Amino acid sequence: MTPPLQQVVDDWVAGDPDPAARAELQSLPDAELADRFAAxxxxxxxxxxxxxxxxxxxxxxxxxxxxxxxxxxxxxxxxxxxxxxxxxxxxxxxxxxxxxxxxxxxxxxxxxxxxxxxxxxxxxxxxxxxxxxxxxxxxxxxxxxxxxxxxxxxxxxxxxxxxxxxxxxxxxxxxxxxxxxxxxxxxxxxxxAHSLRADYLARVAALARGTNRDLRIALTPLHGVGGNAVVEALRDAGFTDVHTVGRQFAPDPDFPTVAFPNPEEPGATDQLLDLAARVEADIAIALDPDADRCAVGVPAPDGWRMLTGDETGALLGNHLLAQQPDGSSPLVATTIVSSQMLGRIADARGARFARTLTGFKWLVRAGEGLVYAYEEAVGHCVAPDLVRDKDGISAAVVVADLAATLKSGGSTLLDALDTLAIEFGVHATAQVSRRVDHLDAITDIMANLRATLPTEIAGEPVTAEDLLDRRGQARTDAVILAGDHVRVVVRPSGTEPKLKCYLEAFEPVTSRADLPRARAAAEDALRACARFAARLE
Missing domain, CATH: 3.40.120.10 (Alpha-D-Glucose-1,6-Bisphosphate, subunit A, domain 3)
Structure with missing residues (x-):
């Protein structure tokens, strides 16, 4: 028989070593205690x-x-x-x-x-x-x-x-x-730990293999703990023209300038992009508060914007594959919710490709010879032999190295994306998230989706794959809906009370002149995918 709530609470309070926590629990009404002790x-x-x-x-x-x-x-x-x-x-x-x-x-x-x-x-x-x-x-x-x-x-x-x-x-x-x-x-x-930190930063700095260092960088650690480390790593790699968002540089647990300290969230990088525009930077870099994620901003014809994780993933994957020695059979990896472009790049470059479940605990175990892994949530592992996890500091150095190399040849990260789109087609991606108050709502939405699987999205036939039907560690709570030109993955978040829908639209490109048409077509399809995701209930 389950003990009454009050007995469970009393037992916990008696064993809690923190007097402030004990006092907090003793002051709560029964309804709040029931929530605290539900599981x-x-x-x-x-x-x-x-x-x-x-x-x-x-x-x-x-x-x-x-x-x-x-x-x-x-x-x-x-x-x-x-x-x-x-x-x-x-x-x-x-x-x-x-x-x-x-x-x-x-x-x-x-x-x-x-x-x-x-x-x-x-x-x-x-x-x-x-x-x-x-x-x-x-x-x-x-x-x-x-x-x-x-x-x-x-x-x-x-x-x-x-x-x-x-x-x-x-x-x-x-x-x-x-x-x-x-x-x-x-x-x-x-x-x-001075030598440990110094060794790490030296090895990160050595990841910059290009010879050009003429690059102006705007940077923010979003009130987190990576600011000094990433500036030192960039400096040791030769990138000394770094401008930081002063109000966001020192660690601050209240994150006073952002509603959510996530560089993917709308508004989180506004101060960074304002700084980048003012100092006429070449690129902008945002780390998340614990510095394991790296988001990249670029100047575009209509103003500064942040690249998606998939855009950065394609750029870094192509860049790192180009550095691999002949005959090495390198492996690159991404997840089931990320863009399909990296797989197409790997195939064209004679590399191996793996797609795993979400999370770097799976990505770094993708196989032998792994040289790069990323997930669309701006997580990048650019040196698996150094850190077997996403690492925003090392990713920042490699992004800077790529941007500087491109600049020395008169081009930019956006130019490099155009080149990839011409070769592999436009891959437009987006995410629709729904935050809920109770996890039961997500369970209900997933059940309803499985009960009435769609056969068409954005006017295109799609087939469904339910990953709960897989066996072993490949099994997860997600549904993939895919056609020739659209792909939607629906899954609960693993870290937040959210339902997430990952959207992708693919459009072939016949020439550089065809790029505007292809991008417009892909964006139209992406909006149709977003409308589908918004109707899930």
């Missing part, structure tokens, strides 16, 4: 993520303590007790105390803990796990989520995010942990 946070995209609040389904000291104790138990059950583990954090509210908590719990369980000092970009944590041959990395971050959230991201041996069945095994281990207050902790002093 614990679950392992989603490589760990935990949720609102900063007391109780089992929020991010707080008790949840971080129990999660870390469960991970420690899981590692010990795999005969990895006493191994090296690395802990880092971003600059969000609660991140400092959560990182200290995780480090002290791991130390209390007998592990050799490297607690990175101060704030740390997520790619540097992923690099540290690989460089130190650690068995575990924990990064306290909620990436680009709103200011009221925080999270707990887990990397395993080799510096890649964890995947099933490890996440389910860890979840079971966490459930078996007793009260947080009873979990042993040992003090941990922050490590001296």
């Amino acid at each position: 614990p946070l679950t392992f989603g995209t490589a760990g935990l993520r949720g609102p900063l609040r007391a109780g089992p389904n929020g991010m707080n000291v008790a949840v971080v303590t129990r999660a870390t104790a469960g991970i420690a138990d899981w590692l010990q059950a795999k005969c990895l007790g006493g191994s090296v583990v690395v802990v880092g954090r971003d600059g969000r509210h609660g991140s400092a105390v959560f990182a200290t908590t995780a480090a002290e719990v791991l130390a209390g369980a007998g592990f050799s803990v490297v607690l990175l000092p101060g704030t740390t970009p997520t790619p540097l944590l992923a690099y540290a796990v690989r460089a130190l041959r650690a068995q575990l990395g924990v990064q306290i971050t909620a990436s680009h989520n709103p200011a009221g959230d925080n999270g707990y991201k887990v990397y395993l041996d080799g510096g890649a995010q964890l995947i099933s069945p490890a996440d389910r095994e860890i979840e079971a281990a966490i459930a078996a942990v007793g009260p947080a207050a009873a979990v042993p902790r040992s003090p941990v002093e922050p490590a001296a």
Whole structure:
């Protein structure tokens, strides 16, 4: 029999080591307590993520303590007790105390803990796990989520995010942990990580292989922790003409100038593009708050605009494939929700191509010989042997290298996109997202879609593939609707309460003069796809 709510709450409060959290729970009405205790946070995209609040389904000291104790138990059950583990954090509210908590719990369980000092970009944590041959990395971050959230991201041996069945095994281990207050902790002093950071930045800077450095860059870290690191990496690579958005450069957990600290969100890069126009920059670069994503802005005939993740992905994929030695059989990868252009580029360049489920935990495991992977949500892995995850800092350096190389030849990133469109056709992409208050609404929409699968979108016949029908790790909650010229992928978000629809329209191009017609036709088809997505209910 399930214990009454009050007993569950009393037991949690008695075992919560944080007096402020205990007082918060004791002040809440029954309805709010029922919500807080409805279910614990679950392992989603490589760990935990949720609102900063007391109780089992929020991010707080008790949840971080129990999660870390469960991970420690899981590692010990795999005969990895006493191994090296690395802990880092971003600059969000609660991140400092959560990182200290995780480090002290791991130390209390007998592990050799490297607690990175101060704030740390997520790619540097992923690099540290690989460089130190650690068995575990924990990064306290909620990436680009709103200011009221925080999270707990887990990397395993080799510096890649964890995947099933490890996440389910860890979840079971966490459930078996007793009260947080009873979990042993040992003090941990922050490590001296200067050489680790210097090594990472030096290797990132070395990714710029071109010879031209005549490039003016506008840049923002969106109040996150990557500003100093990306400026240093660019400077070490030879790009010294960098102008930053002053109001957004220092870490600020309140993200005061943006509604959502995500460079994909409307308005988030307005100050960056204003700066780029004022200083007459060649390109603009925005990192997300933990610096694992990189968005790129360019001057266009009608003013500055941000490239889509798919546009940047095609440019970087083509650029990096051109650097591979003959006979190397390189592999590039993207996800089921991203554009089809990278696959066409790979085929023409004699490279291998893989398409995975969404998330870099899958992309970096796409296969041997991986040289580049991206997802449409402005995540790019430009050096898989350096960081086995998306890395906005290294992507910024490679983007700058490409833009400078193009500039030396009298062209731009937009010119390069035109060249790709002429060779491979126009691939116009967009995303329609619907934020919901309750996850049941997403479940209902997906069920209704599966019950009445469309046979036509934008006047074109489409066939449906339900990825719930797949087996093993390729199975996921998504539906792909595809025709010769349109493609729509519908899936729930893995990190936010959103239903996401990923849209693509393809139009062949016969010549450079045919580009305007092809782009207009693709945009018309894309709008029709968006109308279809808006009708889902």
